[in-house]
Amino acid sequence: MIYQELTDIPDMSLLENILLGNLTTRAGFKATKVNIARARVGLKKVGLEHLDLNAPIRNLTISQRQLAEIARCLVRDAKVLILDEPTSSLPEADVDNLLDVILALKAEGLTILYVTHHLDELFRIADRLVVLRDGSVVGDGPIGEWDEGKLVRAMLAKDLAQAYPWVSRKLGSVTLEGENLVARGVRGSSVHIKSKEIVGLVGLAGAGRTELMRVLTGVEPFLKGNVTVGGKPLKSGRISSARALGVLYGPEDRKQEGLVLGGSIESNLAYGSYHLVSRFGFLNLASMHSRALFSGQKFSIKFRSPTQAVGELSGGNQQKVVLARISQTSPVVVCFDDPTRGVDVGAKSGIYEHIFDLASNGTSIFMTSSDTDEILAVADRVYVLAGGRIVGELLRSEFDRQHILHLASRAAKKKEI
Numbered sequence: 001m002i003y004q005e006l007t008d009i010p011d012m013s014l015l016e017n018i019l020l021g022n023l024t025t026r027a028g029f030k031a032t033k034v035n036i037a038r039a040r041v042g043l044k045k046v047g048l049e050h051l052d053l054n055a056p057i058r059n060l061t062i063s064q065r066q067l068a069e070i071a072r073c074l075v076r077d078a079k080v081l082i083l084d085e086p087t088s089s090l091p092e093a094d095v096d097n098l099l100d101v102i103l104a105l106k107a108e109g110l111t112i113l114y115v116t117h118h119l120d121e122l123f124r125i126a127d128r129l130v131v132l133r134d135g136s137v138v139g140d141g142p143i144g145e146w147d148e149g150k151l152v153r154a155m156l157a158k159d160l161a162q163a164y165p166w167v168s169r170k171l172g173s174v175t176l177e178g179e180n181l182v183a184r185g186v187r188g189s190s191v192h193i194k195s196k197e198i199v200g201l202v203g204l205a206g207a208g209r210t211e212l213m214r215v216l217t218g219v220e221p222f223l224k225g226n227v228t229v230g231g232k233p234l235k236s237g238r239i240s241s242a243r244a245l246g247v248l249y250g251p252e253d254r255k256q257e258g259l260v261l262g263g264s265i266e267s268n269l270a271y272g273s274y275h276l277v278s279r280f281g282f283l284n285l286a287s288m289h290s291r292a293l294f295s296g297q298k299f300s301i302k303f304r305s306p307t308q309a310v311g312e313l314s315g316g317n318q319q320k321v322v323l324a325r326i327s328q329t330s331p332v333v334v335c336f337d338d339p340t341r342g343v344d345v346g347a348k349s350g351i352y353e354h355i356f357d358l359a360s361n362g363t364s365i366f367m368t369s370s371d372t373d374e375i376l377a378v379a380d381r382v383y384v385l386a387g388g389r390i391v392g393e394l395l396r397s398e399f400d401r402q403h404i405l406h407l408a409s410r411a412a413k414k415k416e417i
Contacts, residue, residue, distance in 0.1 A: 002069050004085035004315075004342055010058035015039050017057045018072050042071035045108075046101050063094035067101060074105075081105065082113045087121065088342035091205030091370065099125055117344045118371065119148055131155055133346070155345050166356070166378055169196045175364045176247065176333045178216055181225035185211030187388035188225075193333065193364040198355070200379035201368045203408045208388035209368040210252060213335040216366065217249035218242030229332060243272070246332030250322055250339055252368075254315075258322045261311030265303055266292035268310045269325050276328065295324040300350055316347030323354055334358065335366040340374065352378055372401060384408050 008017045018039040024031045036053060043049045046067040057065060066086055073081060083102070087095045095118075102125055106112055116122060122129060122143070129146055131139035131154040139154040172195030181189045185208045193199050201209040214220040216227060221237025228234065235241035242248070251257035259268050266288045270277050277287045292306030299320045303313060310321055319339060326334055336355065340348040355378070359365055369375045375382060376399045384392035384407045392407040394400075 002066075002073065002081065002083040002086055004088055006062070006065055006069065006089075008057050008065055008069065011056055013054050014043075014051055014057050014060070014068060015053035017068060018042055018053075018075060020072060022072075022076060038075050039071075042075035043068070045074050045105065046071045047097070061094070062089050063091075063097065066090065066098065070101065070105075078110070080111045080113070082115075084115045085117065085342055086114075087116065087118060088370075092372065093205060095121070117342075117348070119151055119345070120373075122151075123148075133157070152345065156349060169360060169380070171195060171197050171380070172362065176216065176227065176229050178212075178227045179225050181212070181215055181222050181227070183211065183215045183220055183222040185388050186215055186222070189385070189388065189390050190225075191216075191366075191383060191390065193366060195362050195364055196359050197381065198359050198365045198367060198379050200375035200382040201366060201385060202372055202375055202382050202404055203385035204405075206387075207385040207408060209385055210337055211388065212385070213249065213337050213366060213368065216242075216333075217247050217335050219249055246329075248326050248329070248331045248334050250326055250334060250336040252337040252341060254318055254322055255311075259310050259318060262309055264307045265296075265301070265310050265313075265321060266306040268321055269295055269328070271325065273325065273329055291328070295321075295328070299324045299327075299354060314347075315341075316343040316351075319343055319347070319351060320354075323351060327354065327358060330361070331358075331363055333364045333366070337368050338370055339367065341370060348374075372404065376401060376404075 009020070012020075015036065019035055024034045024038065039053055040049055043051065048064060048067055048071065051060070051064070057068065060068065066089075070081065087098060090098065099121060102112060102114070106125070114122070114126065123146075126143050128142055129139065129151065130137060131151065133155060139151075174192050175195050177192045179190050187208070189208070189212055191199075191212070201212060203209050211220065215222045218234060218237060218239040218241055226233060229245040229247055232245060234245055234247065255261060260271070269292050270283075270288050274283065277284050277291060289306050295301065296303060296306070301313070301317050301320045301324065303317065310318060313321070323339070339355070340351055343351065355365060355367075367375060367379065380396050382394050382399070382404065383390050384394070384404055386408050392404070394404065
């Protein structure tokens with residue numbers, strides 16, 4: 001079983017992780033040569049035989065660590081592989097490599113159960129599709145019987161156009177401007193956004209999308225340039241300044257930066273907004289509870305009780321908690337960094353409905369996504385980034401996936417040269 005989240009031990013070596021709980025021993029001592037040979041066989045099947053077995057696995061890329069987890073199963077002579085969202089954390093360039101490895105393993109005779117929310121991956125590697133909705137099988141058949149529209153209808157009980165219900169909005173005045181920003185991972189970038197506008201940040205891995213968002217929201221300082229919100233300056237590296245100006249951040253890693261997993265749902269919804277649930281400096285627990293119930297209903301968050309630990313929720317429901325917390329303060333600008341990462345198509349649809357609702361009510365929204373097509377489906381305008389710079393800007397009427405990726409990759413290659 002390959003889980004959605006990595007299950008390796010970062011401080012242990014690649015060799016130790018590959019043979020975790022499965023070391024060959026002789027007379028109570030590790031058979032080093034045998035173990036190295038076994039690990040090499042598994043790694044060769046996933047294209048990682050060139051790596052240093054003694055290096056800590058934390059030094060590898062996310063893609064390499066994901067492949068190493070597959071190798072760990074292969075050295076156990078696995079006949080069936082179950083992969084749960086293996087590409088949810090991977091940039092697009094690494095997805096192709098992983099899918100090629102899976103196809104090679106299938107050709108060797110392995111049976112593979114592949115769980116994913118990225119529909120294009122299914123049409124590349126699957127022989128048969130089984131569709132589940134609310135815990136029940138609602139479709140089952142050979143891949144040739146399916147197309148994307150039919151698959152989405154089976155998953156959501158509605159059409160693809162309804163899953164990303166973009167509508168034209170009359171945009172307002174400019175709410176945020178960033179001029180000539182220089183920071184870690186950002187090189188002289190200038191951006192702006194208007195009220196009610198959704199702007200996508202598109203680029204290859206390492207393009208600087210997340211870094212730019214973190215600068216605009218005060219999470220990271222900028223060395224040069226300036227950011228203004230409604231004409232007022234945002235102080236460099238000051239989250240409190242950003243919040244005071246109505247600028248909020250929905251981080252990519254919700255588990256590490258967006259939520260306190262051991263905390264209750266009602267507590268997570270209150271973080272950063274205690275003024276809404278307190279009086280004279282004391283928390284109103286009844287208000288926290290009722291607000292959590294209201295948010296659960298409005299955002300379709302599935303939980304047993306508002307006191308349930310948020311870490312027990314599914315990824316989609318955790319993301320809805322983040323979205324509900326952000327929405328309750330009527331922000332001026334929100335930066336959503338890959339808000340649907342690891343989320344199923346049904347939950348994505350619900351999340352985007354609320355993002356569109358935020359925009360319709362006047363909020364300006366910057367967005368990134370590991371799925372370029374997703375950005376193009378929901379954005380009014382996009383900035384294309386490469387090497388920390390803005391290398392292109394396109395309106396919705398100009399969207400062309402191949403042209404955007406060409407801009408991003410060409411600029412990235414020039415940077416390498």
